[in-house]
Amino acid sequence: MNLNIVKRILQRKEAQHFVNYYIFTIMGALVGFYSIPYLTRHIPPENYGMIGIFLGIVFFMPSLLSFSSNGLQAINIVDQAESEYKRFRNAYISFVIILSICCLAIAVALSYFWSDFGFVIVTAVIYGCLQLCSSIHSTELIQHGKPTQFGLFNFSTIALTFLLTVVSISGFHLDWKYRIYSIIITEAIMVILRFFLFSDIARSFKFTIDKKVIKLLLRYGWPLMFSVAAGWIINQSDRFILLHYYSLKEVGIYAAAYGIASIITTFNQTMIRVVAPPIYQNLAKRVGRSFITKLNVLYSIVILGIAAAGCLCLHLFWHLFLGAKYGASLPVIYVLCFAQAFFGIYMTLGIVIDYFKQNKLKTMIVWVSAIISICTSILLIPVLGAYAPAVGSFFSFLILAIITYIYSYQLLKKYNVT
Template sequence: MIIYLNKLLKSKFFKNSFLYTIGSMMTPMIGLVMLPIYTGYLNPAEYGVMTTIQTLVGMLQIFLLLSLNGAVTRFFYDFLEQPEKRKEYLGSIFIFVLLFSTIIATILLLFSNSIGSLLFRNIPIDPFYYYLIGLSCTSALLALPMALFRAQEKAGLFILVNTLKALFIMGLTVYLIVGRDLGAESALIAQLLITFLFVLITFGMLRKFLKFSLNFSLVKQSLLFSLPLLPHVASGWIISSSDRVILEKFVNIADLGIYALAAQVSMVLALFYSSINNALVPRYTMLRKEGNELKASKLLKIFAYVVVIFGVASIPVAMYAIKLFTSDQYYGAIAIIPILLIAQIVKGFYFIPVAKLFYTKKTKIIATSSTLAAIFNIIINIIAIPIIGLYGAIVSTIIAELLRLLLIYKASKSVSASQSNVKISSI
């Protein structure tokens, strides 16, 4: 057992997982540090406005990217022996996303009044709709170089970029909230300016890895892979975040702020799982490529233990954190947080069968399962929220995560069984 632990601690997966965890957790940890400032200078209504815009940014950037960041992570390995082709591929993807996101953002701005009135009931379109568009574009563009860092397994660079970005955002946000009294706009302005700065920096750092041409054949190849992933990625947002968009139309903004605080804290666990997954997918893919299926299987088991141990431990920690870092007007979030964390634990297990299907490029199966769960989530939200308010959102999240896990697990078992039959017949 000790020998096995020593091997694990020395493995590249463990080192990268540790670094990805630190890098990915910097933003939520700084958000946790910022809670006394947010809850001290912003009332629940202002906090609800700020977090609702941040939630919508997560959704819009998914569509601006078309999940091509996932394609970069996967197809990077197909061009390992062709450095010039790899440069052409990466350059084509980067330019395509830049053009596509610019066109879509322009259309959204032209129809700001009609689209904004559909999105918001209690939130002013001006200026928050414009923050939504700007933040979504810059976040989508930054996701590409971050995906390339992951594919290259440059975990140190990944953590450096994430850490510096988070620190700069924190500093500017504090200045705008405390020094300029800009309220709910403070964090949004800071995120927009700093994210744009880091887009310029990271694109500059990756110049030598890119050939700025637009090869539509390579883009089409990636889109065929990534578009089926779009419902999968979007469903993750729908299940975890769409409830706040629906709640904005049925509860007062102050209650939305309470719920948003609990959801934000629970997202620390989700980001922790996601950061481990950032190391899991490239390492699992590489092991399967090399034929080390036994090691790949052990990797997934380790991840399962991580999900259980850290998930259970996070419940009392999160409850205490809310009590410690927030003012008493936010204490209502303490009753909500344990249930939301259970949903995050279920989501953690979901990454395991997805890693298998991701390697086999069975992205349509992932998309179908995720889409069904997301539709189910929206239906429950629409029915339950008007009746039981915040708890309708909580119930729908847990049920949708369980349904998605069951569907994707069944699909993964089916694919594994069919592959085993192919191997046996070939023998």
């Protein structure tokens, strides 16, 4: 009986997609996880701090370059006919190109004022643009149910980035900047493959300035831009708080900690890619409340269990994962693993808010969490020192998940989802 239940579950399209996504997620996580020990052994904390600043800027670049309207693409794939969607896609890509050129010009100008950080500012904009281009193709793969191709691209990106990094740093004895060059070169290669060989994006593209689409993108995205600012405060402000109160060394230690904790982030992102399409389809029919409830409970148990197991493993074998200079990052990693677990719980709940386009509500929720994060981080510095921002992130993600849970179920009732 139990075997028959398992077979029926595995025969479901969602379950097969889940397995496909997670196979590549685990493969990519292993490569990414191994890359952190490699980097911590070859790059001192001060230079790793510069990579941390780069990643801190990159965090909000795709949202900035798309005016936070990338979620509209996923919705239009479901709601629009193919020809109508392609017209939207051309206008959307054209919109992204214009914003990217403007942001790159601003970045070059800023690099003259902050010459010490000029390199990371300019490269962050370039990489953010490439990352956004990749996400356009990834969104189509997700919505069209192509987990294998999606997983291959993600894994290939991680593996090639690591390979180029090793060749640059160990083979040619180049400095930390070539870690960033490796990231950019890999993403550029993947964008070319995605647009020209594995989709019709390049073939169908025609530069288009569609005022109707631009107004739609701006109207959809402007409330979310406030959410992006709040999200940046929650996820990345700790690096800049540390840079203000301490030095690049502490930023480097935090960057390494985030690298280890990112395995939880990877699981979160994969989960969203699996469940978002069926949830959207159910909500369009105003059904699926039971499915969403079971999903939230199950994923909460799974992701918190993964975080606990990861922390235990790291506690026992940390010397295998981190260089000796990064031992101080262990407490940060423990806190961030559970913080990211609660962020994953928030993401599954947030799908409901996204579908019903409650952008102002989402902005309010995220800003409450952002204020909690930054206030807690700064107030706890006299007590916890450099560990305070990690604790601030944990509390903000916990509150974020709780508030989102309350409002998402209110929306299910409001729209009579059964």
